[in-house]
Amino acid sequence: MSLIVTNIGELVTNDPEHNVRHDAAVVVDGDRIAWVGPAAQAPAADLRLDADGAAVLPGFVDSHAHLIFAGDRAAEFGARMAGQPYTGGGIRTTVAATRAASDDELRGNARRLVGEALRQGTTTIEIKSGYGLSVPDETRSLRLAAELSAETTYLGAHVVPAEYADRPDDYVELVCGEMLDAAVPYAKWVDVFCERGAFDGDQARAILTAGAKRGLGLRVHANQLGPGPGVRLAVELGAASADHCTHLDDADVDALAGSDTVATLLPGAEFSTRSPYPDARRLLDAGATVALATDCNPGSSYTSSMPFCIALAVREMGLTPTEAVHAATAGGAAALRRTDLGRISPGARADLIVLDAPSHLHLAYRPGVPLIRHVLQHGAPR
Numbered sequence: 186m187s188l189i190v191t192n193i194g195e196l197v198t199n200d201p202e203h204n205v206r207h208d209a210a211v212v213v214d215g216d217r218i219a220w221v222g223p224a225a226q227a228p229a230a231d232l233r234l235d236a237d238g239a240a241v242l243p244g245f246v247d248s249h250a251h252l253i254f255a256g257d258r259a260a261e262f263g264a265r266m267a268g269q270p271y272t273g274g275g276i277r278t279t280v281a282a283t284r285a286a287s288d289d290e291l292r293g294n295a296r297r298l299v300g301e302a303l304r305q306g307t308t309t310i311e312i313k314s315g316y317g318l319s320v321p322d323e324t325r326s327l328r329l330a331a332e333l334s335a336e337t338t339y340l341g342a343h344v345v346p347a348e349y350a351d352r353p354d355d356y357v358e359l360v361c362g363e364m365l366d367a368a369v370p371y372a373k374w375v376d377v378f379c380e381r382g383a384f385d386g387d388q389a390r391a392i393l394t395a396g397a398k399r400g401l402g403l404r405v406h407a408n409q410l411g412p413g414p415g416v417r418l419a420v421e422l423g424a425a426s427a428d429h430c431t432h433l434d435d436a437d438v439d440a441l442a443g444s445d446t447v448a449t450l451l452p453g454a455e456f457s458t459r460s461p462y463p464d465a466r467r468l469l470d471a472g473a474t475v476a477l478a479t480d481c482n483p484g485s486s487y488t489s490s491m492p493f494c495i496a497l498a499v500r501e502m503g504l505t506p507t508e509a510v511h512a513a514t515a516g517g518a519a520a521l522r523r524t525d526l527g528r529i530s531p532g533a534r535a536d537l538i539v540l541d542a543p544s545h546l547h548l549a550y551r552p553g554v555p556l557i558r559h560v561l562q563h564g565a566p567r
């Protein structure tokens with residue numbers, strides 16, 4: 186079946202030549218975009234979606250989310266807002282709850298979050314493991330993630346679990362060995378939380394190198410809580426993305442700008458930990474590719490909303506609304522090394538959203554307002 190989207194007030198394509206088009210129509214054939222051009226020249230199609238003068242954008246690509254977990258940490262959030270610092274140690278609370286949960290509980294919670302994200306315009310979402318931290322629990326986390334997304338990430342190196350606290354190198358060996366073997370059938374990517382209190386540069390290098398040898402693509406949680414080796418390690422090893430990038434020195438920025446490692450910024454984490462935001466303006470001005478993602482997780486960023494992240498990036502991180510929308514769509518696609526996502530042009534996957542607004546500017550201009558009127562995912566209305 187083919188479908189034409191007509192009466193588009195503003196079409197954001199992410200095509201560098203014609204990023205924002207007016208009087209355009211889009212034709213979808215099956216799960217792909219078949220045609221984009223002036224409405225007056227549009228070919229016929231079986232079905233018609235009238236955008237009623239609204240803006241049409243690529244679906245959001247959320248390239249960083251932790252959706253396989255049980256429980257929540259609202260009390261920890263409340264305590265933090267009352268003045269307690271964030272250290273990352275609360276991850277172990279979620280690990281205990283996740284290990285105790287059934288497959289159906291974990292599956293149900295992750296499905297709920299994917300649905301929540303979809304209603305807010307997210308048509309692709311990456312899903313990490315990382316709250317199992319044992320061979321069976323990481324394996325089932327990835328098996329459940331793979332039911333919901335093709336973009337699955339093995340994050341056995343999220344923190345050292347309590348039972349390995351006095352012998353972290355043994356845990357790194359497990360993550361690089363038996364746990365990796367079990368993860369590989371379900372994972373596309375490997376990720377490491379490279380941070381003081383989690384994994385240092387040498388440990389992160391060992392884990393990423395072991396994952397790469399098994400054919401996994403690389404991602405790194407880097408420079409979130411303080412300066413460190415994560416960003417430069419990500420660039421050196423050719424990672425698709427260095428995520429967080431909150432504490433960067435000039436050499437980190439230069440390394441990102443001179444590479445095809447995307448700087449993925451996660452402003453929900455700074456919001457939820459009341460921390461200084463990363464400087465997206467500095468990264469873009471230096472020539473780095475910037476993505477925005479939610480970091481959806483129950484501890485440090487319990488939001489599935491890309492529009493919320495766009496609004497924060499505009500208000501707090503120096504991006505224009507157009508740059509923030511680009512980072513939330515084409516940026517996320519680049520962070521997942523997907524050339525078929527994050528753009529509205531022939532051959533791309535037919536993932537697009539129709540806003541309840543005449544322009545993409547409204548996403549940041551009207552924060553907190555549900556502005557997603559229609560979602561097409563793989564060409565199908567959702």
Ligand SMILES: [Zn+2]
Nearest residue numbers: 249251406480
């Ligand atoms: Zn994360």
